[in-house]
Amino acid sequence: GAGVSQSPSNKVTEKGKDVELRCDPISGHTALYWYRQSLGQGLEFLIYFQGNSAPDKSGLPSDRFSAERTGGSVSTLTIQRTQQEDSAVYLCASSYVSGGYGYTFGSGTRLTVV
């Protein structure tokens, strides 16, 4: 597609429920990244996928967070047993191999846990 697409745009969920956030990267971009942005804060790296290599999961804050990327394209970030501190904007980005030309970001999913 022309840009990085994320869905849903907004999600309100009850504490303890599981949520899935979707990211559809730009066609041809081999790398895909997930970041979390808490209210008024910077971007916290979560996970990234590069081609067929094993993902770099070093930024995932707990084992309640997981992500997969199917067919080298669409990615899903799953948060199990959501907590109030998970409330944030989740941003997805994609890039060519090295990222030296920067990333293209989606508009994010605002997750609110009540």
Add this chain to the structure above:
Amino acid sequence: AQTVTQSQPEMSVQEAETVTLSCTYDTSESNYYLFWYKQPPSRQMILVIRQEAYKQQNATENRFSVNFQKAAKSFSLKISDSQLGDTAMYFCAFIPNSGNTPLVFGKGTRLSVIA
């Protein structure tokens, strides 16, 4: 590990004036890229400008320019002729040339352009 520091949480500037946002970074890499991203209230991250560390010439994009001081590990953004639409969060970011690590972002500077 690489770190990026933006020491100005908030700034304001009068419309048509010039403002400079500061950014410093720490790395042992010799070859890398630096970026400034803009995030307006729509929360869409927009790439403003990119600098290659091995190029001494400062990057410019219309009203946006950088002052890249490699020895000092400093990468400031200058916005000339500020416009109301420049009101946004601005993030400085770093990535090594190896591309094996993700972009590292500073905590951002909130810029308000006042009419």
